[in-house]
Amino acid sequence: MKQEKLPSIDDSCNHLEVSEYVDEIYQYYWVTEAQNPSLENYMTIQIDITPQMRGILINWLIEATFAYQVVLLVLQVHFKFDLMQETLYLMVSLLDQYLSLVKINKNEMQLVGLTALLLASKYEDFWHPRIKDLISISAESYTRDQMLGMEKAILKTLKFRLNVPTPYVFMLRFLKAAQSDTKLEHLAFYLIELCLVECEALKFKPSLLCASAIYVARCTLQMNPAWTPLLGKHARYEQNQIRDCAEMILRFHKGARTALLNVTYEKYLRPDHSGVAAIKPLGQLPV
Template sequence: MEGAGEIRRGVAKPAVVQDVGNRRALRDIRNLVGEAPYACAIRKNKSGLHEHNTTCIARRPVTRKFAATLATKQQTSPQNERIGKENPEKKPESLLTSSNCLNICTDIEEDGTMVDEMEEMDQSGLKDVEMEDRILDSFPDIDSCDSNNPLAVVEYVEDIYSFYRKTEVTSCVSPDYMSQQFDINEKMRAILVDWLVEVHYKFELMDETLFLTVNIIDRFLARQTIVRKKLQLVGVTAMLLACKYEEVSVPVVQDLVLISDRAYTREEILEMLYLCEQEVLILNTLQFNMSVPTPYVFMRRFLKVAESDKKLELLSFFIIELCLVECKMLMFQPSLLAAAAIYTAQCTLQRCKCWNRTSEMHTTYSEDQLLECSRFMVDFHQNARTGKLTGVHRKYSSFKYGCTAKSEPAHFLLNADL
């Protein structure tokens, strides 16, 4: 057949290409076996054999180990093997001879210490990986118990929380944002949040709904000024939006009117919600960003790390809900708040400082980093019963929550050294 003996890039051309409609034969996409990975690395000589371009390859860093491997293996391309069979008198040249390898290494070493530096970098990289593997192996696998639970997403959980840590700053606001408001202040915000805690408890909503509600309120008030008459309406709307995002069953508008002690009419609440849907108020101000890492998502992960029981879990949530009421606690990131709440709860129950290496590794916070935040929490705990805002204390004083609020605060943390 005509053209059967012609060789182009190691593949025989077909004699006839059938014309099937508008289909055309695929072009050479340089994916053939033995094809040169770099255009300047190999070139053909007049005899059709491949010869090595030492000038071009010398620009690539070649270690002694790599050069010796190429020299001993004497790699040949399929094109040379085919030509060797057709013309046995001519022996295919090696892609890279030992003399060429020696010249390459000599040229690189004359120019500088590139080879040594590359070897040192490779060795240091391997040492770092080995060190990380040893560190991880020395800690218990907290997700092994959920290996058969598809909802635990064990394969991705570390990546998920790594993403949460990178993006949690987007959910934070300045602790002094109230200075931008002209008609409301921090005390009014505290009263609103304390009241919403009771509303949340009465409606038996999910824990994540409460944390998202407070986050929506803070992010909205940090960007939008309102009058005090509308503050409770903002809180009600924020809770309804959080319910739509987190809950399966959403409270009806008439229930919101009743819990507001009829301070707002059904029409006013619907008008507020309508404006939100029209991207004029809350959702427009927040740019529809409802997926933010609140302290709740970190609480769940860190409680698992701490191998918590029900008592530690309830006490940790009691402490962190006390922080929701206080505007100054906005100075701490959600992950730090969660870690400090669990640390404070552990100290409260065990009456001593305890923060093991496993908790420190998974939370990325040391005991010294948690101590400042923990002192605030102890102060809130000891004043929860006697203060003016007792919504959280009453909630956690019920039998449903194990009378957690009646536990003795960890006073010794107030005198601990930073």
């Protein structure tokens, strides 16, 4: 039987997409992801911090930046203190990588998180927050020298390798393959962000998390088929391979409204995120 020819998802006329290099770029991400060690059980090396503390920290970092932005707007300070999507995912990745290699005390936890935010902003954003502003949202718990020292420690430990395959880079590609609209995009990002505070999600590779989040989102929005040949080609997973991860994400979706760490739920209730957090979760995935 002749195999169906699938359409291209790249726009060769848009030079910003660098379509001539996109295959090489994503091949690098796939190879790097495969070579990276699993972080599933990394918390076992830590003595003074717990998975719950990690979740609380990530939830706080997202919440604190949004709250601080509101304060600046009220004071008519003309710059934003906001997390770009890229920065959010890189921040969490840097945090987890560092904690998988270095034992820390619980009183250093917030410092590591804020410094991961600083590094991610420097790498991904057009600008980065000032150190004094980061210190201010920690209620002056640390000094400038402490943050600069932690910045050096993280960079040295990670060997200055910040170009890591985060869920964000895979999500961009897979959403193009899903030929998504805004609602699907927001719902898929909502589901993947729910995974950020959960250590359980670390047992799945970023690409699998993204493929599963899109699958659950398409099922939730009753899109048929839930998984397409184009998604299979670019995500490199078949529907049966994403089942376990999708079940976990559905469980997070069901518990999001009543979860203690609910900043992502509140964020995605807003109109600028299509209010997707208000969408009723599936009872179960299709058989």
